[in-house]
Amino acid sequence: MPNANSHTESPLDIAENVPLAPFTSFRIGGPARFLIGAHTQRELQQALRFAREMHLPFCILGGGSNLLISDDGFPGVAIRLLMNRVTRSGGMVQVQAGYDLTALVHRTVAWGLSGLESLAGIPGTVGGAVRGNAGAYGGAIGDVLATVSALDAATLKVVTLRRDQCAFGYRDSRFKRDPGLIVVGALLALAPGDPEEVSAKVTQTLAKREAKQLSCDQSAGSFFMNPVVDDAALIRKFEDEQGVRCRECRIPAGWLIDQAGLRNLKVGGAAVSHRHANYLVNTGSATATEMVQLARLVRKEVQVKLGVVLKEEVSPLGVVI
Ligand SMILES: Cc1cc2nc3c(=O)[nH]c(=O)nc-3n(C[C@H](O)[C@H](O)[C@H](O)COP(=O)(O)OP(=O)(O)OC[C@H]3O[C@@H](n4cnc5c(N)ncnc54)[C@H](O)[C@@H]3O)c2cc1C
CATH class of the missing domain: 3.30.465.10 (Uridine Diphospho-n-acetylenolpyruvylglucosamine Reductase; domain 3)
Structure with missing residues (x-):
């Protein structure tokens, strides 16, 4: 293995075969061949050089709150960005x-x-x-x-x-x-x-999120983006029901998933949240494969029943949604 730690630079913290699930809010994902925590820009450069010398791909992990990682993990260098000044x-x-x-x-x-x-x-x-x-x-x-x-x-x-x-x-x-x-x-x-x-505005925002139970565990937040809809009848139905005007013809994906009757739908340990239909959750033992199957099922049903195509907001790593 090439030495990523030359004598002029501080040693890099490189770990091998590290499960990535604990670094994601879904708690899903197999191991990375290498995992490096980059505390400085220089360490990030070193980590990228290491990946290049090893002829391996790299990927970046932030807080892992928007990531769906394959059960097979990542066959390269996963770099966690830890610089925080x-x-x-x-x-x-x-x-x-x-x-x-x-x-x-x-x-x-x-x-x-x-x-x-x-x-x-x-x-x-x-x-x-x-x-x-x-x-x-x-x-x-x-x-x-x-x-x-x-x-x-x-x-x-x-x-x-x-x-x-x-x-x-x-x-x-x-x-x-x-x-x-x-x-x-x-x-x-x-x-x-x-x-x-x-401070009062922040408190209001947090209260609104709390009321909608948006802090749901073992999810990645909204799984799908809110799509632009050109069906005027559907837009009217949404606006009448919710008492709000939709912005730029975007309808919340959660409302569409609900209209399609998919709340609580499950595939193995992956489920449409009962609290928020655009949150797909890991109920405890979900695999990435199950999550992908559930997401595809949701997308297909919404398309068949409402004629709207959903696109994922979640970032896939090694999976195709
Ligand atoms: C309960 C919950 C509620 C949420 N609510 C919201 C919400 O209201 N609005 C909203 O927009 N999102 C929401 N999200 C989604 C998520 O929090 C955001 O997308 C967040 O910005 C992702 O940041 P992260 O650091 O966790 O990224 P990660 O999940 O670590 O990474 C996501 C993608 O970004 C890439 N990436 C990460 N850092 C960098 C970097 N520095 N440079 C280049 N690429 C990078 C990764 O490679 C990956 O492809 C929610 C998620 C959860 C779990």
Whole structure:
């Protein structure tokens, strides 16, 4: 095995054949051939060099809250991003990719800065959130970013991109489309706010999430994205029933799954949550294969019954949903 730890660099923490399930909110996934925790950008570069020298693919793990990993695991180098420094200058907050998103929300509240309130309670890291443009209640992380720093896995150099170069969209970004760009940090432009008001907004967000029971264990949150629907009758039915206007013709996937009568549907240990129909949950012993079978069944039934095609929000690793 090539030595990833040259005498000029601090030793890398490399482990072999490590089960990945404990690093995911689904608690599903077989072993990685190698697992490396990157505490600094330099360690990330070393880990990528190691993968290259071993002729192995790499993958990035953030908080694992949006990942469905194959039962066979990952036959390469899994790299956990653990760099987690945050600094502030006025309303500009510089944060590293491994920082916990919810902790960041609370930190910015303590600083009396406004802009992240609607993201309170979303699990995972800042890097994972930037890559998927995580959001809730009409806000998304891309809205408050000034720049994103990303390490190009091909050149091992860091590029800094302005927000308008990041192609943010609904649960989408340039980093999602190009896995060779690893988010290492973000500069957020937040507004000064009244600390009590900002804190109250965060409390409201958390209460709304609690009321909808969005903190469901052993899931990856919403499994499917909310699709754009062109069936006017279906849109009207949703709006009449829910008493809300749908945004950009997107209907919540959970409502569609419910309409198709799929709440509580099960395949082995994988189930449609009884609390939230767009949450597919591991009831204890689900395999990735069962989760994929359940997801395919849900997608097929929704398509057959309602004519709407669902696309997964969850990031698959070694599985095809
Ligand atoms: C209970 C629950 C509730 C949730 N609610 C919401 C919600 O309200 N809104 C929402 O948007 N999401 C929600 N999610 C999904 C999830 O929290 C987000 O997608 C989160 O941003 C994922 O971040 P992560 O660090 O856990 O990413 P991971 O799950 O670790 O990774 C997801 C993908 O991003 C890649 N990745 C991770 N870090 C980086 C990086 N630094 N650079 C490049 N690629 C990277 C990984 O390789 C993988 O492909 C929820 C999940 C759970 C379990």
